[in-house]
Amino acid sequence: MKTRLVKLLSIGILLLWALQTNAQQRFTLSGYVKDQQNGESLIGISVSKAGTGLGTVTNEYGFYSLTLPAGEHDIQFSYVGYTPIKMHISLKGNQNLDIKLDKSSSQLNTVTVIGDKKEKAVNTLNTSINRLDIAQIKKMPTFMGEVDVLRSIQTLPGVQTVGEGASGFNVRGGAADENLILLDEAPVYNSTHMLGFFSVFNPDAVKSVNLIKGGFPAEYGGRTSSVLDIRMKDGNNQNMAVNGGISNVFSRLSIEAPIVKDQSSFIVAARRSYIDILMKPFLSGDMKDTKLNFYDITAKANFKLNKTNTLFVSGYLGRDVFGFGTDVNMNWGNKTATVRWNHVFNNRLFLNLTTFYSNYDYSLKFNNGSTKNESDNYQAYNWTSNIINYGVKPGFTYYVNTKNSVHFGVQGIYYTFKPGKGVSQDGENTNIKNLTLQHGLEAAAYIDHEWKPSKKFGVQYGLRLSQYDFLGNSTAYFYNDTTPGIRKTLTGSKTYGSNEVIKAYHYLEPRINIRYGINDNNAVKASYSRTTQYMHQLSNTASPTPLDIWTPSTNNVEPQVADQYTLGYAYDATNGKYEISAEVFYKNMAHQLDYIDNANLQLNQYIEADLLPSKSRSYGLEVMAKKEIGTTTGWISYTLSKSERKTDGINQNEWFLNRYDRTHNVNVVVTHEINKRTSFSANWVYATGTPTTYADSRLEYQGWDIPYNSTDKRNTYRMPAFHRLDVSLTLKGKQLRRWKGEWVFSLYNVYARRNAYSIYFQQNEDDKNKREAIRLSIIGSVIPGITYNFKF
Amino acid sequence: MKKKFFRLSILAAFITGFSACTDVIDLDVPEGTSYPVLDAWITNEPGTQYIRFTKSVSYTSTGATPIISDATITLYDETTGDVYPFVFADSVYKCDPANGQIGQLNHTYRLRVEYASNIYEATDTIKPVATIDKIDYKYKEKGDDGVSKEGYYVRFYATDMAGQTDYTWIRSYRNNMEKANILEDNYVIDGGFSEGLSDGQEFPQFVGESVNDDEHPYLKGDLAIVKLRSLSYPSYFWVTSVQTQMQSGGLFATVLANVGTNLKNVTDGGSKSKILGWFGTSAVSSATITTN
The missing domain is CATH 2.60.40 (Immunoglobulin-like)
Incomplete structure (x- = not known):
């Protein structure tokens, strides 16, 4: 492993050297691009030499580096929503140039961007990337008045969910646990509050959202289906700013301010829901003690130590609390912390060193404290589980010249899984069941070369070497192979000492993206990537729940591996008003997990005996048309796809549709600025109903009518199609010099459709001799929302 | 236990005003093979x-x-x-x-x-099966102990047998044992949730009270019948599979x-x-x- 790593790195360094010797009499222009008003670093800004194809975009930290021949150049900095800047530069040596861009006052008078738009799909190398700015997200209709990052990405092609209230989303036919959700580079294990209704990301603290569905750059790994890279705001380093909102569900408040102007700043943002408090008057007796709330705090600070060093510290803490009085209490939440150091070695070599910590835990408690009789024993039951990881990842970018740049680095994550601990108390008598902790170390080295020999052609190719060790101190179990679909029997176990390797896996993951520009407006692209995943969320319900545990790859559970092929086409209208992109993909996924019928996934030391290896494949077409400029903006996305799996022991070992398969999926997102103070937006979604299994017969047994499917086939039916319209109206108040307020009125599910979350079969509650098919709609009517947002 | 969790999730939906709702629908499912x-x-x-x-x-x-x-x-x-x-x-x-x-x-x-x-x-x-040592009831107003309907709430008392793992099926009826009068079916391992967690302990209160249909509590003059049936592991596995199929509603449906x-x-x-x-x-x- 180590020697391979060294080899890989030395090849990379040789390559760099070879590339560099070509570059003579050239100098480098580099620096940071920031927002004029608040000092936020700007991501994805086009930096180009006017009238030529030469250029680059700023990275995730707002840094750019552009190497050009010595001499006179007109350099243009541009991005949608910002007034472009053109600078005349006499390049006589390496030069540092920090730029501040002004926000255009409104989309109405956005100057048509001239010259190259490096950030547009037609010009980027990668396939399958969708980037959303928080400004774009904030324009979309909301659910109960709350701007939501996860809901916004569900309007993008290739992203599906099983329905309202689903705790996860599915990308290109992958399962919900195959999305790497990063908040300032720390993984987040449960991205939703309140069982899936709100996302954990506070919109006031989010800067940008990047969703990668395929053609993964080599720096990303660890999940097979997608990367959702969420970057937090740095905090205003010019003036103190307060943002807030009050809605019928919760309140938000964020404060950002410079610590030292232009040098350092912070942001602290918090939210708290108060549904339970509002409900109190409507509840009687002990129900008044019902708790149902969540809160989260997001904070970040950055320190520009000097011209070449910047330090970022960020963290997130969120919690959902759910209970009746003092007797029943469930709570869960994520904690993350990230420390990043940006270092510019010279104008062309950029380092970002990230270290992170992430923890997801839940607990479930019952006791009879308030309901017990005096003579009764105090009885309590307490169940906890968590997953903790620590990671470090130094990543380098070497901007060799305008045609070449190289990304390389190493990464390591140490995982500890606590599958579950149960404590049962009966008076003085306490029993504890503590499942063995599991440990894993995931290490990777990668190198990725971006080569754009001409305006027409570009390629990004890379390799990721990933290594995973399932480690002691833990116990490995060994099982007999039996008929698939039946619980396996234990044949033995072995205990391993601290850090002893129980099982190791390694994979080579090639990645490539190719772009060919037909002309300025049209480009075709292709990509291939292999991704691996060493952890698995165990969930046999329709969508994951907060109480689903994660389990590492072990001697019994192989890592997941996915191979994805993508072909794409991108069009950008000459005037920059429209963009159209289309992609087809094919994805093969190996070693996914399925479950034996009635698998016991909780507090089960021998859980692996209930798991079945499974494989999936998915393919589809995605089309997106987007308009970013003018009084009416928005996008239409359409996905035609199929996702199916094959598991020995299920469905007579034949292929069957995944629970999240939707053949057609259409999203229309439109925002119209009626005047400077009023805007209207609408969102309509249509999706084919998800596959399901219906009972075609019943078995009478001991007073039960057991639903049964006599074909023994899974997911051969489909639920009715899902569709929904949401609208919202934003009214900006008088924009006083300091205080700026706006009202947002929203209607979710305007025509009150009862979309089916599930259809199930049961005996009538009142007449057990009557049997019914029941449709469960999580949202059954129109949901209004009112929010007042303010900033000063 | 599953049921309790199920109710929590529905409650979440109600409380937040999401108006989660269920409708009886007509489904056109071709008749299956008869076995x-x-x-x-x-x-x-x-x-x-x-x-x-x-x-x-x-x-x-x-x-x-x-x-x-x-x-x-x-x-x-x-x-x-x-x-x-x-x-x-x-x-x-x-x-x-x-x-x-x-x-x-x-x-x-x-x-x-x-x-x-x-x-x-x-x-x-x-x-072998644990013995029901005692059975009693308590009248509860709406809201007491978090109940949503007023009525008589029955509770039985039993203590798990120490030693082996005991699987038990708890069934309750109202007045007689006709199909229409079956109230609840619950399953416990050593009186609780999981193997090896509550061996030899008294059945927890929420298990003792699991015989009530919270939507239709016992009324004055009702005869409550509670039966504990011992189960072999294969039978436990089967009846809990049945339970999963019979209660497949809710946000966490399998x-x-x-x-x-x-x-x-x-x-x-x-x-x-x-x-x-x-x-x-x-x-x-x-x-x-x-x-x-």
């Missing part, structure tokens, strides 16, 4: 034991279930060698032991079904998956014909109380 279904549960309760043998029908069909009357069903006590023939009369197969009871603690039983030129067999063992059967086709020369259902055996501990 024979054996409903055989032998206990150590004294008197006649019954076995039903029917045919599966369309899930929502309202007509009477077709009954199979021409099978030969025999129960063998593998421990003593006793043979109990079951005879068809009045739509069920019956066996009335001359004296006392058929089921004996710790005995293994084999059931043999001869039907349509095929022979099917299954075995199960009667495990997907529909067919329940298996322990009835194996043992016909000489092999045959692929199958019958569904289960042969289970139990020791039973019961208690009743009238609310007034």
Whole structure:
């Protein structure tokens, strides 16, 4: 492993050297691009030499580096929503140039961007990337008045969910646990509050959202289906700013301010829901003690130590609390912390060193404290589980010249899984069941070369070497192979000492993206990537729940591996008003997990005996048309796809549709600025109903009518199609010099459709001799929302 | 327990005003293949034991279930060698032991079904069951202890037997044991959630109170009947599979998956014909109380 790593790195360094010797009499222009008003670093800004194809975009930290021949150049900095800047530069040596861009006052008078738009799909190398700015997200209709990052990405092609209230989303036919959700580079294990209704990301603290569905750059790994890279705001380093909102569900408040102007700043943002408090008057007796709330705090600070060093510290803490009085209490939440150091070695070599910590835990408690009789024993039951990881990842970018740049680095994550601990108390008598902790170390080295020999052609190719060790101190179990679909029997176990390797896996993951520009407006692209995943969320319900545990790859559970092929086409209208992109993909996924019928996934030391290896494949077409400029903006996305799996022991070992398969999926997102103070937006979604299994017969047994499917086939039916319209109206108040307020009125599910979350079969509650098919709609009517947002 | 969790999630939906709702809908599902279904549960309760043998029908069909009357069903006590023939009369197969009871603690039983030129067999063992020490009730107003309906809430008391892992099926009825009067089915391991967690402890209060239908609590003058049935592990696995299929609503619903059967086709020369259902055996501990 180590020697391979060294080899890989030395090849990379040789390559760099070879590339560099070509570059003579050239100098480098580099620096940071920031927002004029608040000092936020700007991501994805086009930096180009006017009238030529030469250029680059700023990275995730707002840094750019552009190497050009010595001499006179007109350099243009541009991005949608910002007034472009053109600078005349006499390049006589390496030069540092920090730029501040002004926000255009409104989309109405956005100057048509001239010259190259490096950030547009037609010009980027990668396939399958969708980037959303928080400004774009904030324009979309909301659910109960709350701007939501996860809901916004569900309007993008290739992203599906099983329905309202689903705790996860599915990308290109992958399962919900195959999305790497990063908040300032720390993984987040449960991205939703309140069982899936709100996302954990506070919109006031989010800067940008990047969703990668395929053609993964080599720096990303660890999940097979997608990367959702969420970057937090740095905090205003010019003036103190307060943002807030009050809605019928919760309140938000964020404060950002410079610590030292232009040098350092912070942001602290918090939210708290108060549904339970509002409900109190409507509840009687002990129900008044019902708790149902969540809160989260997001904070970040950055320190520009000097011209070449910047330090970022960020963290997130969120919690959902759910209970009746003092007797029943469930709570869960994520904690993350990230420390990043940006270092510019010279104008062309950029380092970002990230270290992170992430923890997801839940607990479930019952006791009879308030309901017990005096003579009764105090009885309590307490169940906890968590997953903790620590990671470090130094990543380098070497901007060799305008045609070449190289990304390389190493990464390591140490995982500890606590599958579950149960404590049962009966008076003085306490029993504890503590499942063995599991440990894993995931290490990777990668190198990725971006080569754009001409305006027409570009390629990004890379390799990721990933290594995973399932480690002691833990116990490995060994099982007999039996008929698939039946619980396996234990044949033995072995205990391993601290850090002893129980099982190791390694994979080579090639990645490539190719772009060919037909002309300025049209480009075709292709990509291939292999991704691996060493952890698995165990969930046999329709969508994951907060109480689903994660389990590492072990001697019994192989890592997941996915191979994805993508072909794409991108069009950008000459005037920059429209963009159209289309992609087809094919994805093969190996070693996914399925479950034996009635698998016991909780507090089960021998859980692996209930798991079945499974494989999936998915393919589809995605089309997106987007308009970013003018009084009416928005996008239409359409996905035609199929996702199916094959598991020995299920469905007579034949292929069957995944629970999240939707053949057609259409999203229309439109925002119209009626005047400077009023805007209207609408969102309509249509999706084919998800596959399901219906009972075609019943078995009478001991007073039960057991639903049964006599074909023994899974997911051969489909639920009715899902569709929904949401609208919202934003009214900006008088924009006083300091205080700026706006009202947002929203209607979710305007025509009150009862979309089916599930259809199930049961005996009538009142007449057990009557049997019914029941449709469960999580949202059954129109949901209004009112929010007042303010900033000063 | 699952139910409790299910209710929490629905409550979440209600409280947030999401207006989660359920509707009875008409589904056009083609009629499936009809299979024979054996409903055989032998206990150590004294008197006649019954076995039903029917045919599966369309899930929502309202007509009477077709009954199979021409099978030969025999129960063998593998421990003593006793043979109990079951005879068809009045739509069920019956066996009335001359004296006392058929089921004996710790005995293994084999059931043999001869039907349509095929022979099917299954075995199960009667495990010991915890004794119900006491049963009582409490009148609760709406809101007391978090209940949503006022009425009489029954609770039973039992203590898990220390040592082995005990699987128990708790069933409650209102007034009589007709199908329409079955209230709740719950399953516990050592009186609690999980193997090895609550061995030898008293059944927790929420288990003792799990016999109530919270939507329809007992009314004044109702007779509450509670039965604990011991289960072998395979029978536990099967009845909890059934439970999963019967309660597949809610946000955390599992997907529909067919329940298996322990009835194996043992016909000489092999045959692929199958019958569904289960042969289970139990020791039973019961208690009743009238609310007034």
